[in-house]
Amino acid sequence: MKLEDCKLRGTHLKSSDFEKCKVLTTEWKPNLGYAWDDGVAIGRYLAELKQGKIIARVCHECHRIMLPPRMFCELCFRPTDEWTYVEDTGVVNTFSVARVNWDASRRGPNEPPLLPAVIEIDGATKGMGILHMLGEVGPDDIKIGMKVRAVWKKPEDRTGAITDILYFKPIRAAASKKPAAGRKR
Amino acid sequence: MGMRKVAIVGAGITKFVRRAQETGKELSWQASKMALDSCGITLDDVDMVTLGTAPDAFDGVHMKGEYLADGAGAHRKPYMRHYVGGGTGVFSPIHGWMHVASGMADICLVVAEEKMSSCQPHPQGAFLTIFDHTTEQPLKPTLIWIFALEMNRYMQTYGISKADIARVSVKNKHNALDHPSAQVAEDITVEDVLNSETLCWPVNRLDISPASDGAAAVVLASERVARRLTDKPIWIDGVGMSIDTAYWATRDLSYPRYVETAARMAYDMAGIKEPAKEIHIAEPYDPFDYKELHHMEGLMLCPRGEAARLTAEGYTARDGNLPICPSGGALGVGNPIAATGLMKVIEIFLQLRGEAGKRQVPGKPTCGLAQAWGDLMQMGTVIVLRS
Amino acid sequence: MVKRVGIIGIGTTGFRSITPDVSYRELIFEAARKAYTDAGIEPSEIDGFVTAAEDFIEGYSIADEYCPDQIGAVLKPTHTVPGDFIQALASGYMMIMTGLFKTVTIEAHSKASNIKNVDEVLGFGLDPVYNRPLRETPHAIAGLEMTRYMFETCTSSEQCAKVVVKNKGNAMRNPYAAFGADITERDVMNSEPISLPLHRLDIAPHADGAVVAVLADGDTALALSETPIWIEGLGWCTDTPTLEMRDWGEAAYARLAAEMAYKMAGIADPAGMIDFAEICDEYSFKELQHMEALKLCRPGDAAHLLESGATSFTGRLPINVSGGALGVGHLFEASGAHKILELVEQLRGHAGARQIPDVNIGLAQVWRGVPTATGAVAILSNM
Numbered sequence: 001m002k003l004e005d006c007k008l009r010g011t012h013l014k015s016s017d018f019e020k021c022k023v024l025t026t027e028w029k030p031n032l033g034y035a036w037d038d039g040v041a042i043g044r045y046l047a048e049l050k051q052g053k054i055i056a057r058v059c060h061e062c063h064r065i066m067l068p069p070r071m072f073c074e075l076c077f078r079p080t081d082e083w084t085y086v087e088d089t090g091v092v093n094t095f096s097v098a099r100v101n102w103d104a105s106r107r108g109p110n111e112p113p114l115l116p117a118v119i120e121i122d123g124a125t126k127g128m129g130i131l132h133m134l135g136e137v138g139p140d141d142i143k144i145g146m147k148v149r150a151v152w153k154k155p156e157d158r159t160g161a162i163t164d165i166l167y168f169k170p171i172r173a174a175a176s177k178k179p180a181a182g183r184k185r
Numbered sequence: 186m187g188m189r190k191v192a193i194v195g196a197g198i199t200k201f202v203r204r205a206q207e208t209g210k211e212l213s214w215q216a217s218k219m220a221l222d223s224c225g226i227t228l229d230d231v232d233m234v235t236l237g238t239a240p241d242a243f244d245g246v247h248m249k250g251e252y253l254a255d256g257a258g259a260h261r262k263p264y265m266r267h268y269v270g271g272g273t274g275v276f277s278p279i280h281g282w283m284h285v286a287s288g289m290a291d292i293c294l295v296v297a298e299e300k301m302s303s304c305q306p307h308p309q310g311a312f313l314t315i316f317d318h319t320t321e322q323p324l325k326p327t328l329i330w331i332f333a334l335e336m337n338r339y340m341q342t343y344g345i346s347k348a349d350i351a352r353v354s355v356k357n358k359h360n361a362l363d364h365p366s367a368q369v370a371e372d373i374t375v376e377d378v379l380n381s382e383t384l385c386w387p388v389n390r391l392d393i394s395p396a397s398d399g400a401a402a403v404v405l406a407s408e409r410v411a412r413r414l415t416d417k418p419i420w421i422d423g424v425g426m427s428i429d430t431a432y433w434a435t436r437d438l439s440y441p442r443y444v445e446t447a448a449r450m451a452y453d454m455a456g457i458k459e460p461a462k463e464i465h466i467a468e469p470y471d472p473f474d475y476k477e478l479h480h481m482e483g484l485m486l487c488p489r490g491e492a493a494r495l496t497a498e499g500y501t502a503r504d505g506n507l508p509i510c511p512s513g514g515a516l517g518v519g520n521p522i523a524a525t526g527l528m529k530v531i532e533i534f535l536q537l538r539g540e541a542g543k544r545q546v547p548g549k550p551t552c553g554l555a556q557a558w559g560d561l562m563q564m565g566t567v568i569v570l571r572s
Numbered sequence: 573m574v575k576r577v578g579i580i581g582i583g584t585t586g587f588r589s590i591t592p593d594v595s596y597r598e599l600i601f602e603a604a605r606k607a608y609t610d611a612g613i614e615p616s617e618i619d620g621f622v623t624a625a626e627d628f629i630e631g632y633s634i635a636d637e638y639c640p641d642q643i644g645a646v647l648k649p650t651h652t653v654p655g656d657f658i659q660a661l662a663s664g665y666m667m668i669m670t671g672l673f674k675t676v677t678i679e680a681h682s683k684a685s686n687i688k689n690v691d692e693v694l695g696f697g698l699d700p701v702y703n704r705p706l707r708e709t710p711h712a713i714a715g716l717e718m719t720r721y722m723f724e725t726c727t728s729s730e731q732c733a734k735v736v737v738k739n740k741g742n743a744m745r746n747p748y749a750a751f752g753a754d755i756t757e758r759d760v761m762n763s764e765p766i767s768l769p770l771h772r773l774d775i776a777p778h779a780d781g782a783v784v785a786v787l788a789d790g791d792t793a794l795a796l797s798e799t800p801i802w803i804e805g806l807g808w809c810t811d812t813p814t815l816e817m818r819d820w821g822e823a824a825y826a827r828l829a830a831e832m833a834y835k836m837a838g839i840a841d842p843a844g845m846i847d848f849a850e851i852c853d854e855y856s857f858k859e860l861q862h863m864e865a866l867k868l869c870r871p872g873d874a875a876h877l878l879e880s881g882a883t884s885f886t887g888r889l890p891i892n893v894s895g896g897a898l899g900v901g902h903l904f905e906a907s908g909a910h911k912i913l914e915l916v917e918q919l920r921g922h923a924g925a926r927q928i929p930d931v932n933i934g935l936a937q938v939w940r941g942v943p944t945a946t947g948a949v950a951i952l953s954n955m
Contacts, residue, residue: 001223002542003198003365003535009215010200010366010399011207023206026701027305028245033688034318034631039595042319067435068320072601074430074641077608077615094341094438096333097386102325104309116330116385118338118434129434131321139386144341163323187573188671240633241654247628247697250654251944254810261828264810264946265663266654270634276651280663287669314633424672428640428650446647454672560637 041069044083050160052152056086056124067124086123088150089171093118093129097139113139119148119168135167147171191285192411192418193278193403193570195224196531201368201399201519204302209244210256212400213298216524217258220294220402224414231404232290234259236266237277237297239522239559242311243304257296257402270315270559271470272426272566273297274401274526279424279568281405291407298400299521308396315561317431329393333385335438335562336475340387342439343490345478347387351378352496353474354391354516360503361513363543366528368519369395378474392474394514399521401528417538422552423455423569433561444483444556447565451554455569460485464569465550466536467507468529470557471514480556481509483565508546511536526557530568537572577668578793578800579952580675580786581611582916584909586748587781587901590685596630596782600681601642603782607677608644611786612796615644618786619673623652624660624680624905628693631686643679643784655808656680656938657783658908658948662806668789675792680906681782690778698943703815708767711775711855713815713942715767718857720820722769724872725864729769731875732856733760736773736898738878739853742885743895745926748913750779750901760856774856779901783909785916801916804933804951805837811945818945823858825947826865826937833935833949834867842867842935848889848918848928849935850911852947853896862937863891866949885926893918893926904941908948911936919954 017023038046041057045068048055056065057080059073065084066073073080095117099107107113115134120127134142135151148168158164197219199205199212207215213236221227236257241249250266257264267273267280274297281295301308312328339345352375361370373391381391404414411418427446429436436442448460457463469480478492486507487495495501501509512518512532515525533553535541556567583606585591585599594602608614621643625635632638636652639645653660657680664676687693694710721727734757743752755773763773793800807829812818830842839845849868853859860874868889869877877883883891894900894914903910915934917923933953940946 001196001535001538002540004542006219006223006365008198008200008365009207009219010202010205010212012200012202013204013206015204026705028700028704030245030696031689031692032628032631032696033692034686035688036318036631036686037592037595037683038319039598040593041598042595046319068432070641071598072605072642074432074644074646077605077644093434094334094338096330096337096388098327098330098333098384099382099386100309100327100329100384102310102313102327104307104327113386116324116326116334118334118438127435127437131316131324131326131434133324144338161323162320241627242633245696245700247693248626248654248940248944251697251810251813251940251946252699254813254946259810261809261811261824263808263829263832265659265808267663268634268652268654269636269650280651283663283666283670286672287666289666289669311633314627314631315637316632317638318632426649426651427647428636428645430641430646431638432641443647447649450649560634563637563640 041071045069046160049164050158054086054088054121056084058082058084064125067121067128067130086121090119090121090148092142092144092146092148093120094144095134095142115139132165133167136169189286189288190408191282191405191421193534194406194411194414194418195220195404196534197223198366198401198528198531199399201366201397201521203368203395203397205398209253209298209300212300212398213253213256213296216400216402217294217296220404224404228258230292231258231294232292233263233284234294235280235284237273237523238266239270239273239299240311242314243301243308245303253298258294269564269566271522272557272559272564273523275530275555275557275566275568276426277527278403278405278421278530279426279566282421282424285405285407291410293405294402295405296402297523297527299523300398301396301521302398329385329388331562332473333388336387336473338438339475339479345493347379348375349493349497350475350478351375353471353477354378356502357471357510357514357516360511361517364513364518366518367513368397370513370517388473394472394516394520397519397521399519399524401524401531403527403531419534419537420571421568422571423451425451425567427565429563431561433563438562440489441479441483441565443563444480444558444565445485447567448484451567451569461487464552464554466511466533466546466553467509468512468532468555469509470526471510471516472520474516477510480558484556503546511544511546529555533570537570574669574671574789576790577665577787577803579916580788580793580797580800581607582785582913583607583610584748584783584913585781587750587779589750589779591780596681596683597642600679600782604643604784607784607786613675613786618675618677620667620676621645621648621650622660622664622676622678624655624657625652626654626905628696629904643677656908656940656948657906657912658936658938658950659808661950662808664787665803665806668787674789676787677784678787679784680909682903682906683780684778684904685780694942710942711770712767714855715770717820718769718855721857721861724821727860727875729761730757732774733757734878735853735856735859736760738884739892739896739898742893743899746895749895749899751777752895752899770855776854776897776902779903781903783906783913785912799920799954801919801952801954804953805833806950807832808948813945815943823861823865825945826862826939829947829949830866833951837951843869845933846935847931847933849891850894850914851891851937852939853892853898854902854939854941858939859892866937890928893928908936908938911938912950915952919952
């Protein structure tokens with residue numbers, strides 16, 4: 001049964017077909033809201049973020065210091081044993097330079113690109129990364145392995161959310177303001 | 186092994202398009218009907234049905250497995266939906282295999298459908314909700330970020346350049362010119378990829394497969410029935426699946442270990458000891474070009490960090506030592522998520538039967554593999570087929 | 573060749589209207605940890621995992637992403653069935669029957685209290701072109717069905733209300749249940765009309781909770797457990813999703829799923845052979861409609877059987893001694909999980925104050941709720 005010998009179905013529409021009302025459509029704007037219980041682990045994590053601290057959980061069996069904190073170790077399959085604070089500094093494991101927003105819209109000509117990164121937090125087990133943003137650094141100056149420090153919102157602006165950390169910035173200031181030679185990101 | 190043998194005996198597929206006029210139900214029906222016709226059976230002959238389809242957020246219907254049931258031939262039959270994110274399409278025949286190999290069914294219809302275009306203003310927006318609602322969503326991440334982060338880590342770890350990776354996009358879009366379902370087949374160059382719009386460095390527009398609407402279906406049968414329905418049954422000799430921890434930022438992004446775990450499970454079952462030699466043809470999931478390389482290594486089809494070099498040498502071309510994505514893959518045919526995985530399974534099915542038309546690889550392959558990936562860099566699903 | 577599959581362990585958090593102290597991860601971990609301890613096996617030794625979850629009930633996309641850690645499935649063969657726990661159980665059963673898996677974990681949970689407007693989510697399941705624009709409460713679909721069922725079987729609203737009274741009363745004996753209460757038919761009939769003939773108390777309120785079960789093939793089950801609870805029969809069926817094509821009086825999906833399960837279990841006379849049943853009573857009339865579809869009574873006779881006391885805790889065919897959804901709480905994809913939990917506890921003789929004496933064969937039946945016509949049946953025994 002060669003696909004070439006079959007008449008494959010499926011009708012392609014162009015976006016102009018919708019704009020010119022050549023096809024009928026039905027629209028629905030869902031109104032779906034959720035309020036998730038943070039629970040013990042994330043509840044404490046967020047409360048500590050509000051205090052300007054990052055807290056982790058320790059499993060005494062595998063000795064991992066885990067971030068985000070969790071009340072059970074998913075590998076040893078037992079409750080974790082204690083809380084421990086970790087640093088608000090870390091190392092960039094990987095990063096990207098984003099010119100699109102979450103809904104695929106393009107960032108405007110005057111909007112700087114977003115700089116998402118996975119940051120391995122100092123004090124946690126090696127490799128324990130969290131997703132966050134980089135800031136106060138030019139896209140061409142970011143390096144994997146770069147040391148960074150959290151920049152926090154002012155205490156009165158914090159709400160107990162991951163965004164209480166505005167972004168992570170390089171611990172040493174960016175080397176120069178000249179556009180770097182090499183790849184344009 | 187003592188296990189009941191199960192074969193793929195028929196297949197169906199629609200065109201993959203950016204926006205289909207057909208509803209999800211209609212796309213499912215088109216693919217299912219073609220699959221039933223291809224092996225000369227009707228819905229009455231089907232014992233059970235299983236449907237794979239990825240986020241309900243695309244279609245804008247809660248419990249969309251129920252909504253699509255009639256299009257998938259499930260009327261008054263034992264019917265289930267299975268869902269493992271992007272890994273779904275290759276998990277679909279695995280779930281079907283469970284239905285038949287367990288002895289509960291002789292004939293199982295397996296359908297995979299995706300209608301991404303319903304989600305406005307762009308299906309990308311639906312992916313915001315795959316991230317952790319408390320620790321990640323407030324940062325407004327997009328799916329492209331997580332791929333870009335992984336691609337950067339992979340490039341850095343092995344010293345691979347964007348040009349090395351772009352060759353995959355060039356190869357697959359070219360291969361897709363011979364696939365009748367193809368949405369974005371074209372002849373491009375590495376320069377075209379590098380010059381295309383940078384979305385999230387290091388990802389450019391031509392590094393990515395498109396959003397698509399489409400459906401695919403296969404008919405699975407037990408050995409006794411398979412031999413009556415076709416003289417070229419393609420046997421499901423190995424199945425594997427593995428899911429890694431949801432804490433994706435704590436993992437080594439340069440290597441998909443969950444693909445290796447899934448592959449080992451499938452190779453064990455199939456009795457494969459040297460995959461690089463015993464697998465003749467492979468369709469790993471390629472939603473982004475670097476993923477094909479990433480997955481080749483996870484599947485142990487080549488040593489870690491070597492996939493890019495082998496691609497540059499033509500090893501993975503249709504006439505190469507180990508053809509990879511001869512169909513044109515997601516990059517060339519399109520990426521209606523669940524249906525893409527099943528499209529890849531169907532490609533191996535056709536190639537092993539010598540029915541892949543202009544895409545047919547030389548050398549009469551007898552053993553092929555399809556693999557899909559899903560979730561937050563988490564899910565590996567692998568199927569090994571033999572003629 | 574694998575001949576039988578048994579349940580060797582089960583764990584639950586119990587069910588409450590809200591669970592603000594724990595996240596879904598912590599809720600499920602509790603049930604999973606209890607299940608593995610009960611089964612005498614660690615998750616590192618389990619071959620496969622199946623979870624039941626729907627994205628829009630969880631509130632995030634790709635529900636299976638977030639399932640492995642709290643059930644011990646990291647880097648293990650795992651998949652999600654967007655369906656009821658009993659369908660996930662059927663998936664796990666088939667996995668073991670292939671011979672490739674010796675043990676499989678099944679998980680389902682509800683954190684419905686985290687959904688701000690449940691009716692909006694249910695309504696989101698309606699056909700977007702034909703049904704949603706009418707902007708009816710999704711309960712109206714059940715209301716339509718109830719009217720037709722009452723008409724075809726000459727059943728009254730008061731008789732349906734008796735289901736609520738029985739089940740909420742039964743739930744008073746159940747420490748897991750969230751909504752046990754001592755009420756009368758008058759209370760039900762006087763409660764706020766939602767979509768007549770449905771009143772508020774005719775509709776099961778939602779609850780939170782998690783259940784995890786461990787399945788094993790025959791040999792492994794006998795080696796690990798003193799009383800494996802055997803899966804004798806399974807059936808699942810989906811009727812048309814299109815409302816306009818529905819047969820409104822009969823629950824055909826339940827009849828067909830039951831036929832499949834009875835055939836597999838070798839049961840020719842269900843009313844005679846089933847000792848007790850946990851069947852779906854998400855809306856009061858559904859218990860009666862399902863009794864008939866399951867052939868536990870003659871067509872049209874369910875209300876009479878209920879009134880005779882035959883289906884009460886002390887009757888000859890106790891139905892929903894746990895309290896059912898009306899007494900325990902509606903658990904969405906975990907509905908079947910609670911029913912399987914009840915069957916296992918009864919068949920093990922561990923049901924405490926609600927223990928039915930001398931039971932050997934139990935039946936669990938679920939329906940996936942509006943707007944679906946999908947149901948599943950499981951028949952378990954301790955023999």
